[in-house]
Amino acid sequence: MLSKSQYVKGCQCPKALWFSLNRKDLTPPVDVTKQAIFNAGNQVGDWAKKYFPDGVEITVPFYKTDEGADATHAFVAAGNTVIFEATAIHTQDATHARIDILRKVPGTDTWDMIEVKGSTGVKDYHYDDMAFQYRVFTGAGFQINRCHMMLIDNKYERQGDVDPQQLFKLEDITALVLAKQSDVNDMIPSLHATLACTDEPQAKIGSRCFKPFDCDYIAHCWNGVPDYSIYNVLTGKKADEVVQSLGSYEVKRLPAHLIPKGTKGKDVQSYVSGQVEFNPDKIREFLATLQYPLYYLDYETIASAVPIFEGTRPFQTIPFQFSLHIEETPGAKLKHREFLHKERSDPRPAFIDALICLCGTDGTIIVYNQPFEKGVNEKLMLDYPQHAVAISAINARMIDLLVPFKNRWLYHPDQHSSASIKRVLPAHVLGLSYEGLNISNGQDASQKYLDFILNKTAPEKVHELWAGLEEYCGLDTFAMKALIDVLRGKIAV
Numbered sequence: 001m002l003s004k005s006q007y008v009k010g011c012q013c014p015k016a017l018w019f020s021l022n023r024k025d026l027t028p029p030v031d032v033t034k035q036a037i038f039n040a041g042n043q044v045g046d047w048a049k050k051y052f053p054d055g056v057e058i059t060v061p062f063y064k065t066d067e068g069a070d071a072t073h074a075f076v077a078a079g080n081t082v083i084f085e086a087t088a089i090h091t092q093d094a095t096h097a098r099i100d101i102l103r104k105v106p107g108t109d110t111w112d113m114i115e116v117k118g119s120t121g122v123k124d125y126h127y128d129d130m131a132f133q134y135r136v137f138t139g140a141g142f143q144i145n146r147c148h149m150m151l152i153d154n155k156y157e158r159q160g161d162v163d164p165q166q167l168f169k170l171e172d173i174t175a176l177v178l179a180k181q182s183d184v185n186d187m188i189p190s191l192h193a194t195l196a197c198t199d200e201p202q203a204k205i206g207s208r209c210f211k212p213f214d215c216d217y218i219a220h221c222w223n224g225v226p227d228y229s230i231y232n233v234l235t236g237k238k239a240d241e242v243v244q245s246l247g248s249y250e251v252k253r254l255p256a257h258l259i260p261k262g263t264k265g266k267d268v269q270s271y272v273s274g275q276v277e278f279n280p281d282k283i284r285e286f287l288a289t290l291q292y293p294l295y296y297l298d299y300e301t302i303a304s305a306v307p308i309f310e311g312t313r314p315f316q317t318i319p320f321q322f323s324l325h326i327e328e329t330p331g332a333k334l335k336h337r338e339f340l341h342k343e344r345s346d347p348r349p350a351f352i353d354a355l356i357c358l359c360g361t362d363g364t365i366i367v368y369n370q371p372f373e374k375g376v377n378e379k380l381m382l383d384y385p386q387h388a389v390a391i392s393a394i395n396a397r398m399i400d401l402l403v404p405f406k407n408r409w410l411y412h413p414d415q416h417s418s419a420s421i422k423r424v425l426p427a428h429v430l431g432l433s434y435e436g437l438n439i440s441n442g443q444d445a446s447q448k449y450l451d452f453i454l455n456k457t458a459p460e461k462v463h464e465l466w467a468g469l470e471e472y473c474g475l476d477t478f479a480m481k482a483l484i485d486v487l488r489g490k491i492a493v
């Protein structure tokens with residue numbers, strides 16, 4: 001019978017629920033992004049248990065629901081007042097759920113339900129989660145007093161050991177959970193019917209496939225959709241309606257009045273004509289702001305829900321690596337410099353020293369998406385005020401290479417309405433892309449470095465990690481130089 005995770009999946013799409021049971025061959029392997037979410041969830045969950053030092057834990061595997069429910073009753077009968085992973089089964093329809101923490105209200109026979117999340121605020125789908133859990137626990141005979149989300153308090157600053165009492169905050173969501181009970185009651189019979197169905201249910205693809213999560217079956221269901229479709233041009237329900245009314249995903253079928261204005265409109269024009277669009281005046285203006293020597297700079301960072309280093313806050317961005325390509329004069333051979341902190345300690349002091357030393361004092365510093373590097377530097381200035389003048393001087397020299405691409409001063413149809421360097425690079429520079437790298441995106445870099453810091457990387461894998469990080473970050477800055485050459489080429493013709 002229906003579990004909480006099945007309920008959440010079925011609310012997003014009945015077909016996804018059906019696939020999860022009947023087409024396990026379609027379920028993709030856990031990728032880096034998902035693994036990062038699991039790891040972060042486990043880490044936060046472990047700290048949440050330390051918030052309640054008297055708690056007892058149900059340790060039977062999650063799929064042994066009957067045993068979990070029996071163990072929960074045994075803990076209750078034994079007079080325990082805080083139970084982790086408490087399990088319940090609804091007496092009428094056998095829906096079942098686990099709650100992260102079940103806490104007895106002192107002096108009563110009632111309980112509070114507490115669900116732990118590694119985020120700083122409540123998200124819409126958290127209410128659905130908890131509404132289902134509330135229905136199951138009350139249907140199993142528990143008297144529920146309040147429903148709380150246990151969230152990360154981003155005002156907490158680590159001093160010494162992590163203090164779980166300060167790391168978390170509790171938010172009461174009882175009123176919304178109660179308000180959602182009729183929705184849950186309405187939804188459950190239809191999801192039970194889906195589970196019992198032998199044929200694949202019908203469900204149209206659309207914005208639902210990405211909300212609240214990217215569905216596991218996108219590769220399967222979106223197989224026939226062109227790489228560049230109406231969903232790249234329009235968003236949400238609007239895109240669903242247009243696709244529905246046209247009976248097509250094809251951008252070329254969009255009537256003129258539905259083509260957006262601004263950059264998206266230019267993208268459609270470029271796609272239809274197959275032509276690269278460029279604005280030589282704007283590109284010339286941009287390039288005229290560059291002053292030699294040119295420094296192409298890129299950071300890699302980590303951000304952990306539970307602060308790792310002294311004086312840091314939850315989700316604070318901590319830089320651990322940079323790559324720097326230096327072009328001293330026009331056409332000069334590129335020099336490459338880099339920094340990668342290879343110890344399990346706070347990387348920031350050594351990062352700052354290397355940054356100030358290698359960036360010199362003159363010339364333009366080129367980054368891709370300036371608010372990120374600038375924002376990291378601004379936080380470094382606050383935390384290391386003795387370096388504020390030097391870091392501020394680096395920020396003052398920064399120029400954002402994203403700007404010409406974001407504003408479509410140069411646009412290739414293969415960018416597919418994106419200005420991300422991962423899309424821009426292969427569209428404009430043949431033979432240069434991130435495909436095939438051991439580490440091929442920032443999230444991957446971040447997760448793997450976080451594993452190293454938390455001592456989860458096998459010793460024999462550490463050298464592979466350094467090589468992967470250096471190759472990836474180095475390509476980011478090499479790519480920037482290649483893109484500057486592309487811009488130069490556009491105004492030379």
Ligand code: SF4
Binds near residue numbers: 013015
């Ligand atoms: S990809 Fe979309 S249509 Fe397919 S199962 Fe997932 S949510 Fe449903």
